[in-house]
Amino acid sequence: MSENPNEKRRDFLQLSTITLGAVGTAAFMWPFLKSMNPAEDTLALGSTEVDIGSIEEGQSITVKWRGKPVFIRKRTKEEIEEARTVEFTDLKDPAKDVDRVQKEEWLILVGVCTHLGCVPLGQKMSDTKGEFNGWYCPCHGSHYDTSGRIRKGPAPNNLDVPPYNFLNDTTIKIG
Amino acid sequence: MNHSSEPKKYKNPILNWIEFRLPIISYFEKEYGEYPMPKNCNYFWSFGALASILLIVMIISGIFIAMNYTPHTDMAFDSVERIMRDVNYGWLLRYIHSNGAAFFFIIVYIHMIRGMYYGSYKYPRELNWILGVFIYLLMMATSFLGYTLPWGQMSYWGATVITNLFSVIPFVGEGLKTWLLGDYTVGNATLNRFFALHYVLPFVILGIVGLHVAAVHVHGSNNPDGIDIKSKKDTVSFFPYMLLKDTLAVCVLGVLISAVIFFGPNIMAEVDNYIPADPLVTPAHIVPNWYLAPFYAILRAIPDKLGGVALMFASILVLFVLPWLDRSDVRSCNYRPLYKWFMILFFVNFFVLGYVGLKPAEGLYLLIARLGLVYYFGFFFIISPFIHLIEKTKELPASISDVYLGMTK
Numbered sequence: 001m002s003e004n005p006n007e008k009r010r011d012f013l014q015l016s017t018i019t020l021g022a023v024g025t026a027a028f029m030w031p032f033l034k035s036m037n038p039a040e041d042t043l044a045l046g047s048t049e050v051d052i053g054s055i056e057e058g059q060s061i062t063v064k065w066r067g068k069p070v071f072i073r074k075r076t077k078e079e080i081e082e083a084r085t086v087e088f089t090d091l092k093d094p095a096k097d098v099d100r101v102q103k104e105e106w107l108i109l110v111g112v113c114t115h116l117g118c119v120p121l122g123q124k125m126s127d128t129k130g131e132f133n134g135w136y137c138p139c140h141g142s143h144y145d146t147s148g149r150i151r152k153g154p155a156p157n158n159l160d161v162p163p164y165n166f167l168n169d170t171t172i173k174i175g
Numbered sequence: 176m177n178h179s180s181e182p183k184k185y186k187n188p189i190l191n192w193i194e195f196r197l198p199i200i201s202y203f204e205k206e207y208g209e210y211p212m213p214k215n216c217n218y219f220w221s222f223g224a225l226a227s228i229l230l231i232v233m234i235i236s237g238i239f240i241a242m243n244y245t246p247h248t249d250m251a252f253d254s255v256e257r258i259m260r261d262v263n264y265g266w267l268l269r270y271i272h273s274n275g276a277a278f279f280f281i282i283v284y285i286h287m288i289r290g291m292y293y294g295s296y297k298y299p300r301e302l303n304w305i306l307g308v309f310i311y312l313l314m315m316a317t318s319f320l321g322y323t324l325p326w327g328q329m330s331y332w333g334a335t336v337i338t339n340l341f342s343v344i345p346f347v348g349e350g351l352k353t354w355l356l357g358d359y360t361v362g363n364a365t366l367n368r369f370f371a372l373h374y375v376l377p378f379v380i381l382g383i384v385g386l387h388v389a390a391v392h393v394h395g396s397n398n399p400d401g402i403d404i405k406s407k408k409d410t411v412s413f414f415p416y417m418l419l420k421d422t423l424a425v426c427v428l429g430v431l432i433s434a435v436i437f438f439g440p441n442i443m444a445e446v447d448n449y450i451p452a453d454p455l456v457t458p459a460h461i462v463p464n465w466y467l468a469p470f471y472a473i474l475r476a477i478p479d480k481l482g483g484v485a486l487m488f489a490s491i492l493v494l495f496v497l498p499w500l501d502r503s504d505v506r507s508c509n510y511r512p513l514y515k516w517f518m519i520l521f522f523v524n525f526f527v528l529g530y531v532g533l534k535p536a537e538g539l540y541l542l543i544a545r546l547g548l549v550y551y552f553g554f555f556f557i558i559s560p561f562i563h564l565i566e567k568t569k570e571l572p573a574s575i576s577d578v579y580l581g582m583t584k
Contacts, residue, residue: 036368038358062455067360069455115480117339117360118332118457138459139336140475140536156480 047175069111083147115155211410213398221424246370251326280466294506320373327448401506409575468532503563
């Protein structure tokens with residue numbers, strides 16, 4: 001310990017001033033940083049209702065939810081069969097098809113590739129559907145299967161399933 | 176009031192008045208008048224001046240475009256078209272700005288190649304090199320932000336892909352991405368902030384350029400022989416010799432950039448960016464601007480999301496430590512018979528990476544990208560640190576004036 005009692009006092013004052021200054025600066029930064037997060041009106045655009053009554057088996061539609069495309073596909077028997085018979089060991093991001101759908105013919109996915117955010121092809125009849133008959137991302141070559149699971153390419157995860165529920169047999173609410 | 180005790184250094188009393196209160200006159204006299212330049216410097220030493228002038232051109236043309244641009248997702252694309260068709264000379268301002276950006280990168284790449292080839296990054300100019308890499312990083316960020324503003328298909332999807340790079344960071348990635356975008360996807364909030372940042376970053380660059388120039392003036396410029404200035408015989412003063420030389424270089428640049436602006440303003444543009452942004456349709460082939468393509472090639476060469484992103488950032492950050500990776504005492508590659516060829520191969524490799532970065536990531540292109548990636552990092556982590564163990568460097572000349580006498584004989 002130093003001989004001069006004032007020196008200790010000075011150290012304490014200096015340290016507490018710096019600490020208080022740092023905390024104050026950090027506190028003032030918060031509102032600035034927070035202002036960059038999504039605003040209230042952006043958050044309010046949270047849900048979309050879709051009429052799915054007119055979709056035939058084997059058809060898909062794309063709707064917009066939170067600015068992103070959502071794929072709604074009425075799957076054929078073969079596609080469901082294909083999705084359910086895959087070995088778990090063949091999957092990069094293992095998930096059961098039954099956990100990814102509420103009704104087995106209705107597959108609902110966020111149409112954003114989990115690699116770098118492009119929209120995969122496969123919605124139109126004329127689109128290439130990739131090697132696993134689901135979707136194919138043209139940006140960096142990721143292949144998804146008939147359950148929207150990643151099978152080949154750089155994407156790390158399956159296509160997301162958005163939160164949704166059936167309001168009745170022909171209407172769903174996404175979000 | 177002019178007190179009689181004030182020093183009378185100059186004939187002009189106004190200069191004396193200013194000098195006594197703010198010694199800026201003598202500063203400019205020293206740094207841009209008498210400043211000693213090695214007399215063996217070649218035209219590669221003009222590219223710093225060219226880059227500074229282009230920065231000013233970019234800032235001025237940008238300010239005037241901003242007066243007619245609207246940063247809103249519904250209006251941005253149309254406001255750019257209005258600049259092109261209705262605003263007086265708007266087409267000229269925009270073509271100066273878009274091609275100026277490409278030329279800015281060409282100039283800076285040549286400036287960096289010069290620094291690497293002649294070893295300008297070595298003692299005692301390491302900090303100068305680091306400031307330069309900061310400028311380069313800020314340039315990449317600024318050009319990316321600017322590319323988003325016309326709100327065409329390439330703008331939108333380029334912004335989507337690049338901001339998604341941040342989502343690979345474990346745990347905080349998704350939150351960070353949403354924070355950067357201000358929305359769940361690239362949207363109006365994103366466009367607004369990108370415009371704000373695109374406007375302010377060039378002034379940050381200008382500030383760092385000031386430090387970069389001040390730092391090089393402390394120990395003086397390097398030269399093609401990479402040896403220190405030993406006497407006054409080794410140098411010429413900046414004014415008028417270097418000023419005239421740089422002026423000629425500026426004239427040549429002016430001719431080249433005008434040729435592109437007036438006769439091929441879209442040769443470096445992507446046609447897809449003349450289609451308005453559509454969040455539901457991704458273009459078949461997303462490409463970055465050519466000057467960022469080498470890093471895009473590295474990103475796509477790795478079949479793993481986190482790995483690709485990590486290597487891409489590493490390929491830029493490794494530049495910061497180059498002064499410590501290269502262990503040789505000899506600066507200039509003119510005296511390093513082995514390293515010289517690895518260095519030239521590095522430059523070639525960089526532009527090959529850029530070429531494959533603009534092509535689809537498959538087949539032969541992917542293979543070339545992977546080989547290029549291996550050489551890129553091999554150059555920094557194997558060749559640069561260890562080549563001095565086997566390389567026999569040529570004997571350095573005793574002084575710059577000796578070289579100069581040898582040249583005129």
